[in-house]
Amino acid sequence: MTDLEFKFLSKASLTPELQDESDRLDRLAFAGPGTEMVPEFAGMRWSAPDWMGLGFLRDALVTQVFLPVREICVGGQTLRVAGVGGMATHPDHQHQGYGSALLKATEDFMRAELQVPFGLLICADATRPFYERAGWQAVADALTHEQDGRRQVLKTCVMVLPLTSREWLSGEIDLCGLPW
Numbered sequence: 001m002t003d004l005e006f007k008f009l010s011k012a013s014l015t016p017e018l019q020d021e022s023d024r025l026d027r028l029a030f031a032g033p034g035t036e037m038v039p040e041f042a043g044m045r046w047s048a049p050d051w052m053g054l055g056f057l058r059d060a061l062v063t064q065v066f067l068p069v070r071e072i073c074v075g076g077q078t079l080r081v082a083g084v085g086g087m088a089t090h091p092d093h094q095h096q097g098y099g100s101a102l103l104k105a106t107e108d109f110m111r112a113e114l115q116v117p118f119g120l121l122i123c124a125d126a127t128r129p130f131y132e133r134a135g136w137q138a139v140a141d142a143l144t145h146e147q148d149g150r151r152q153v154l155k156t157c158v159m160v161l162p163l164t165s166r167e168w169l170s171g172e173i174d175l176c177g178l179p180w
């Protein structure tokens with residue numbers, strides 16, 4: 001575990017080679033067993049990230065997460081959050097704690113660098129315990145987002161990670177754009 005090296009890079013700063021490596025990891029991880037398409041996510045268009053959290057083992061990318069930063073609307077109030085999406089560990093390296101280690105490093109990055117009060121993610125029920133172990137809390141079972149410019153309700157587990165002493169707001173969650 002200790003030999004995992006983390007980098008947080010803006011999406012725009014990724015070299016074409018690193019972008020290719022990231023695309024390959026994304027395809028491999030999401031094609032693996034246990035990731036059968038969640039019906040609610042079928043055909044979904046996803047938001048591009050602003051930042052990428054990357055974990056390298058001896059210079060090879062083994063785990064990654066996409067981090068969009070967005071002003072969303074919760075209970076009618078505007079709130080800036082860091083999204084966590086596309087969490088993926090290379091199938092050859094899963095179940096070794098790398099994903100959890102990257103999530104922890106991502107928490108530190110969101111708090112210190114992005115300086116947002118909350119992280120927010122959506123996930124399938126199967127992966128909810130993975131995030132709960134890292135301190136994320138389920139706050140809703142649906143949210144509003146946009147697809148092709150139209151607002152839609154998505155029924156899914158919505159989890160947040162408080163990064164300050166601020167409490168989560170009550171009310172409808174509107175991502176005000178594409179989901180992540």
Ligand SMILES: CC(C)(COP(=O)(O)OP(=O)(O)OC[C@H]1O[C@@H](n2cnc3c(N)ncnc32)[C@H](O)[C@@H]1OP(=O)(O)O)[C@@H](O)C(=O)NCCC(=O)NCCS
Binds near residue numbers: 030089090096099126
């Ligand atoms: C989810 C994922 C990123 C975890 O990465 P990882 O490096 O293996 O994570 P860790 O080793 O820190 O933790 C693994 C734990 O997560 C949980 N977990 C991960 N995927 C799970 C799944 N599909 N179903 C149930 N539990 C799961 C298990 O509790 C597992 O514990 P175990 O190793 O004792 O079995 C990795 O399994 C992956 O890339 N999956 C495919 C893509 C995906 O589904 N991403 C999540 C999108 S919300």
